[in-house]
Amino acid sequence: MKTLDCIKHHLTTLSTNEIFTSRQMLRFGPRKYVDLALSRLVREKRIRRLSFGVFCLMQESEVSPTVHDVVAKKKGGSKIVFANMITGEPGEPDCKLTYLTDGYSGRFLCDGARVILKKICDRKLQLSKTEIGRIFLALWLTGRRNVDAKLVRHSISRLSPEEKAKLRSYLPLIPGWLHNYLIAELNRLGL
Numbered sequence: 001m002k003t004l005d006c007i008k009h010h011l012t013t014l015s016t017n018e019i020f021t022s023r024q025m026l027r028f029g030p031r032k033y034v035d036l037a038l039s040r041l042v043r044e045k046r047i048r049r050l051s052f053g054v055f056c057l058m059q060e061s062e063v064s065p066t067v068h069d070v071v072a073k074k075k076g077g078s079k080i081v082f083a084n085m086i087t088g089e090p091g092e093p094d095c096k097l098t099y100l101t102d103g104y105s106g107r108f109l110c111d112g113a114r115v116i117l118k119k120i121c122d123r124k125l126q127l128s129k130t131e132i133g134r135i136f137l138a139l140w141l142t143g144r145r146n147v148d149a150k151l152v153r154h155s156i157s158r159l160s161p162e163e164k165a166k167l168r169s170y171l172p173l174i175p176g177w178l179h180n181y182l183i184a185e186l187n188r189l190g191l
Contacts, residue, residue: 003029004037011047014057019069022053051110070110071099071117100128100137123173132163136174136182144177152181153188164191 006028014020025034038055041047047055050070098116105119120128124140127133135155139147156164167186171179 003033004040007034007037007041008046011041011057016057019050019054019056021055051108051115054110067097067110067113067115071097071115100124127170127173132159132166133170133173135159136170136178139178140175144175147178147181149181149184152178152185156182156185156189164189167191 007025010025010028022031022034022038025038028034029037038047038049042049042055045058048058049055054070096114096116098118100120101117102120102125104117106117108115124137127137127140139152139155142151156167159167167182168191171182174182
């Protein structure tokens with residue numbers, strides 16, 4: 001139980017709301033013993049399992065880590081670029097959260113929500129960095145079959161005149177089918 005003792009000692013050094021992973025505990029022993037020790041600590045209610053391989057200290061008075069915190073920890077923090085709630089609210093059944101990342105794609109459960117990590121290309125990453133770009137990114141992710149000129153017009157109608165003047169700068173970043181809808185809308189607006 002040397003692994004268990006080392007992990008228990010390490011847990012005393014963590015702050016109450018700090019998230020840790022089983023991968024971080026591998027320095028205290030082989031995977032088998034780390035998994036057994038963490039499982040035992042969960043049963044003893046000393047730690048709480050947030051998702052596969054992600055844990056936090058069991059604290060009743062503290063605010064629980066959010067799904068976003070767990071995703072950031074699983075993906076190394078810096079690889080998450082944009083989050084979009086697709087269906088439902090956290091805590092509801094059938095809640096599905098989609099995160100766009102420049103890392104690997106994947107799926108996991110966290111606090112009753114299905115979390116989907118979807119790898120995106122560099123153009124989508126660039127679009128995710130601005131408010132106007134996120135409009136086009138949302139249209140792009142909606143898909144060619146589900147987007148029409150009316151939806152593009154409605155999405156653009158919420159922009160201010162100054163923002164509409166910047167729309168042409170986004171043409172190189174969007175796919176051809178969305179490019180055609182945007183050009184038609186810009187011509188209609190006289191921009």
